[in-house]
Amino acid sequence: MAKRTSLEGAECPVARSVEAIGDGWSLLIVRDAFDGIRRFGEFQRNLGMAKNILSTRLRSLVANGIFDLVPASDGSAYQEYVLTEKGKGLFPLIIGLRQWGEAFFFEEGEAHSRLVDRESGRPLQALEPRAEDGRLLGPEDCVRIAAE
Amino acid sequence: MAKRTSLEGAECPVARSVEAIGDGWSLLIVRDAFDGIRRFGEFQRNLGMAKNILSTRLRSLVANGIFDLVPASDGSAYQEYVLTEKGKGLFPLIIGLRQWGEAFFFEEGEAHSRLVDRESGRPLQALEPRAEDGRLLGPEDCVRIAAE
DNA sequence: GAAACCGGTTTTATATTGCAACTACATAAT
DNA sequence: ATTATGTAGTTGCAATATAAAACCGGTTTC
Numbered sequence: 144m145a146k147r148t149s150l151e152g153a154e155c156p157v158a159r160s161v162e163a164i165g166d167g168w169s170l171l172i173v174r175d176a177f178d179g180i181r182r183f184g185e186f187q188r189n190l191g192m193a194k195n196i197l198s199t200r201l202r203s204l205v206a207n208g209i210f211d212l213v214p215a216s217d218g219s220a221y222q223e224y225v226l227t228e229k230g231k232g233l234f235p236l237i238i239g240l241r242q243w244g245e246a247f248f249f250e251e252g253e254a255h256s257r258l259v260d261r262e263s264g265r266p267l268q269a270l271e272p273r274a275e276d277g278r279l280l281g282p283e284d285c286v287r288i289a290a291e
Numbered sequence: 292m293a294k295r296t297s298l299e300g301a302e303c304p305v306a307r308s309v310e311a312i313g314d315g316w317s318l319l320i321v322r323d324a325f326d327g328i329r330r331f332g333e334f335q336r337n338l339g340m341a342k343n344i345l346s347t348r349l350r351s352l353v354a355n356g357i358f359d360l361v362p363a364s365d366g367s368a369y370q371e372y373v374l375t376e377k378g379k380g381l382f383p384l385i386i387g388l389r390q391w392g393e394a395f396f397f398e399e400g401e402a403h404s405r406l407v408d409r410e411s412g413r414p415l416q417a418l419e420p421r422a423e424d425g426r427l428l429g430p431e432d433c434v435r436i437a438a439e
Numbered sequence: 440g441a442a443a444c445c446g447g448t449t450t451t452a453t454a455t456t457g458c459a460a461c462t463a464c465a466t467a468a469t
Numbered sequence: 470a471t472t473a474t475g476t477a478g479t480t481g482c483a484a485t486a487t488a489a490a491a492c493c494g495g496t497t498t499c
Contacts, residue, residue: 156392167313244304254438290402
């Protein structure tokens with residue numbers, strides 16, 4: 144997307160999020176991070192992406208406070224990319240991507256990787272937007288109001 | 292991201308989703324659609340993006356079954372882009388982007404647009420991944436298992 | 440009937456991507 | 470100790486995508 148100057152400092156939270164991770168590779172990198180990937184080479188092999196791009200993406204993710212660069216946990220002289228609290232905050236988003244993909248891009252019975260609750264081994268509940276009082280909300284039940 | 296050949300037909304639902312909407316503009320277009328935007332010119336003015344890019348994005352979103360192109364509802368000879376059921380399925384994802392943005396990109400008290408429940412006028416509950424039995428799940432409580 | 444509007448496409452310049460080669464340092468093998 | 474291999478990048482270059490502006494044919498408004 145390159146410049147997208149119209150979005151800098153936007154008053155819409157969606158726009159700011161998109162500014163930080165609204166790019167396919169970044170989302171996949173974060174997905175992998177949730178699966179325990181931490182090292183540059185692991186990301187690179189796993190995603191099959193060019194190293195220079197991975198390099199710039201990771202730099203940007205670190206700059207955006209989504210990853211921290213810390214000394215490797217295996218005692219080697221290398222470093223690891225670990226999710227910050229902000230990065231972990233993307234968990235529902237990645238779940239959302241996964242559930243939407245499962246619902247609309249796979250045939251019945253078509254094999255795909257699954258994300259399961261470690262304790263029960265069963266899939267998660269579908270994410271559902273709800274009102275404060277618990278009512279289930281669809282797109283038509285919501286209104287966006289501009290910044291005051 | 293251009294080619295990303297490594298992702299075509301991926302067995303990971305996240306990857307397929309990213310293939311379809313993992314691009315900043317597409318996400319913002321969908322966000323606007325949830326706010327009731329339907330016409331080419333509305334999207335263009337609203338997002339401040341180049342018309343040629345909007346054109347290719349909308350074409351791709353239609354090709355991916357996220358929007359339908361239908362005759363304009365005002366009786367004019369023009370057409371409108373309306374979300375399909377699949378497109379509406381992105382609602383939780385957009386909420387996820389919004390809530391993450393609100394949580395991590397705004398200072399306390401900093402003004403931003405809000406999405407509220409139409410009935411109560413109050414903000415939504417935070418999206419929370421849960422196990423089937425209702426337990427709240429964090430990233431550490433989940434495991435990804437490969438396609439069988 | 441003229442002027443403005445709508446929904447694009449075309450053109451052109453610039454920025455980003457992706458690949459392959461290269462580098463510097465760390466670790467492992469002989 | 471020397472050599473090989475692995476890690477984590479960077480650099481150069483060609484291909485591709487993006488952005489801005491001009492253009493264009495039908496539509497609606499005046």
